[in-house]
Amino acid sequence: MKMILAMVSSVDGKTTRWNNSDLHSWTSKEDQEYFSKLIEENNCIIMGRKTYEAAKNMIKHRSGKLRIVLTGNPKPFNHLSxxxxxxxxxxxxxxxxxxxxxxxxxxxxxxxxxxxxxLFLKENLVDELWLTLEPKILGNGNGLVGESELDVNLQLLGFEKLNNSGTLLLKYKII
Ligand SMILES: NC(=O)c1ccc[n+]([C@@H]2O[C@H](COP(=O)([O-])OP(=O)(O)OC[C@H]3O[C@@H](n4cnc5c(N)ncnc54)[C@H](OP(=O)(O)O)[C@@H]3O)[C@@H](O)[C@H]2O)c1
Structure with missing residues (x-):
């Protein structure tokens, strides 16, 4: 299975604006459009429980599109399945x-x-990283990965400028 990790980050590597989990408050319209298209095109989407909580109001469920939410304790969520x-x-x-x-x-x-x-990087389960880099510095916020010792080598496959501000979509292969 080919696993693509898709994230948006500030130039200083923050994936949330401070402690606010709402991505739409700081990411570009162009990234939001690109990400919506990506979701449209993929029928199997995996996320952590906290990401699900942050995004659940925007998720449109439909037949043929499977979303998997990882949680240590699925029971309290069973009624939402x-x-x-x-x-x-x-x-x-x-x-x-x-x-x-x-x-x-x-x-x-x-x-x-x-x-x-x-978790997925540590287990070598990710094939590519598609990272949108927003031309912003946020100083404080979540990272692309947790505070853990990783040493993952990437090979740039290509890049695209999404708007005039210089939002970049970088596609990397994970070696
Ligand atoms: N900028 C971006 O592109 C982007 C993308 C996604 C998310 N975000 C932001 O990132 C934040 C969430 O990130 P996060 O790192 O705090 O949380 P997360 O990775 O979304 O979810 C963490 C949760 O996943 C579950 N989990 C972790 N390891 C597991 C395992 N081995 N087996 C089963 N379940 C496991 C646990 O759920 P339980 O606690 O229920 O056990 C854990 O609390 C949100 O604020 C969101 O807005 C940003």
Whole structure:
């Protein structure tokens, strides 16, 4: 399965504006449009429980699009599950990927946050990082990954300037 990690970050590596989890408060219109398209194009989307909580009001569930939310304790979320569309799981990531492959998914989009990104990177489960770099410095906020010892080498595959301010979409292969 090809796993793409898609995130938006400030130039100083912050993925939230301070402690505000609302991404739309600081990211560019162009990134929001690009990200919506990415979600449209991907039918298997994986995220951490905190990312789900931050995004749940914007998520439009529909048949054929599966969202998997990782949580250590799926039980309290069971009533929110929608078969084939929204799942809460504590399955170990490798087992989860195997199950998704068995279900026929060839691609998945990992959409954060930092905790889950770290978990997947540590287990070598990410193939590419698609990082939008917003021309902003935020000083304080979440990171792309958690505070953990990682040493991940990337190879730039390509980049695109999304607007006149210089929002960049950087696509990296994870070596
Ligand atoms: N800029 C961006 O592109 C971007 C993208 C995504 C998110 N964000 C932001 O990032 C923030 C959330 O990031 P975060 O790092 O705090 O949280 P997160 O990665 O979204 O979610 C963390 C949660 O995932 C669950 N989890 C972690 N490891 C697990 C494992 N091995 N098995 C099962 N479940 C596991 C746990 O849920 P339980 O606590 O329920 O056990 C944990 O609390 C939000 O503010 C969001 O807005 C930014």
């Amino acid at each position: 929608i078969p084939g569309q929204l799942e809460f799981t504590n399955k170990p990531s490798k087992k989860l990927i195997k199950r998704l492959e068995d279900m026929g998914y060839a691609n998945a989009l990992l959409v954060g946050g930092a905790t889950v990104n770290t």
